[in-house]
Amino acid sequence: MNWMTEFLAKMMPMDASAHGPTLDRLNAYVHVLMLILFVFWGGYFLYVLWRFRAKNNPTSSYEGMRSHWSTSVEAGVAVIEVVLLIGFSIPAWKLWTSQPGKETNPLVIHMVAEQFAWNIHYPGPDGKFGRRDVSLVNATNPLGLDPSDPDGKDDVAALNELHVELNRPVIVHITSKDVIHSFFLPVMRVKQDAIPGMDVPIHFTPVKGNNGQQWDVACAQLCGLGHYRMRGMLFVDTKAEFDDWMASMAPVPEEPVPTPDANPVPEATPQNPPATTTG
Numbered sequence: 001m002n003w004m005t006e007f008l009a010k011m012m013p014m015d016a017s018a019h020g021p022t023l024d025r026l027n028a029y030v031h032v033l034m035l036i037l038f039v040f041w042g043g044y045f046l047y048v049l050w051r052f053r054a055k056n057n058p059t060s061s062y063e064g065m066r067s068h069w070s071t072s073v074e075a076g077v078a079v080i081e082v083v084l085l086i087g088f089s090i091p092a093w094k095l096w097t098s099q100p101g102k103e104t105n106p107l108v109i110h111m112v113a114e115q116f117a118w119n120i121h122y123p124g125p126d127g128k129f130g131r132r133d134v135s136l137v138n139a140t141n142p143l144g145l146d147p148s149d150p151d152g153k154d155d156v157a158a159l160n161e162l163h164v165e166l167n168r169p170v171i172v173h174i175t176s177k178d179v180i181h182s183f184f185l186p187v188m189r190v191k192q193d194a195i196p197g198m199d200v201p202i203h204f205t206p207v208k209g210n211n212g213q214q215w216d217v218a219c220a221q222l223c224g225l226g227h228y229r230m231r232g233m234l235f236v237d238t239k240a241e242f243d244d245w246m247a248s249m250a251p252v253p254e255e256p257v258p259t260p261d262a263n264p265v266p267e268a269t270p271q272n273p274p275a276t277t278t279g
């Protein structure tokens, strides 16, 4: 089956993910199966054209076929379908839906698609995502981050620039703000629809770095007039590069660091209750 894998590889983008070879092999199996079916059914079609040609069969047969072998063939096809479903599809689905465990220290990212850009939300050094609220979305806050949430103070928001670490599993939670988009990383063999109101986690592990190549974050769903320019860049960094980039993106603290107050507010005591407003 290697010849088919190699043949298809000439037409595919390179693979830089841990799970890619398995997927490419499955793709090759499907192509070989289709080739066998194509040759068999094409040959059968030509045989039937010749066997039942009008010259040798001037009158129609009104009896048709009387044997029952086709019933056995159909039963055989059904059995093969069941084997494919239970033996291949369900285990493959299980593999795809089980996320990398905590012990693998996965990088967790939220990806929010919009017309026509990718907003990427990193949790920052505390590892906790700040709250997002759609009512807070504006031109300067495309993710709708809640400034009052302490978990969000160190969060990093990137636009069209997806940085991940080499050999570190990545979990991307994918959603959309407007229409259905499709998050597509050709070199990582990843494609998942971004659906408004849904959070769909996908995962992959990059095992190769860019090495000077430009890798796309593409939208694989025709999502509007600007679909063609909905393009991000994928960077697979070393740990040091990733940390440097994260530091360069760290948000500037909004409030100045509090200094010892020259005029401290008196502490509330039973003799000195805190000021209250009366209405």
Ligand SMILES: [Cu+2]
Pocket (backbone or CB within 6 Å): 113, 114, 116, 180, 181, 182, 219, 220, 221, 222, 223, 227, 230
């Ligand atoms: Cu799109």
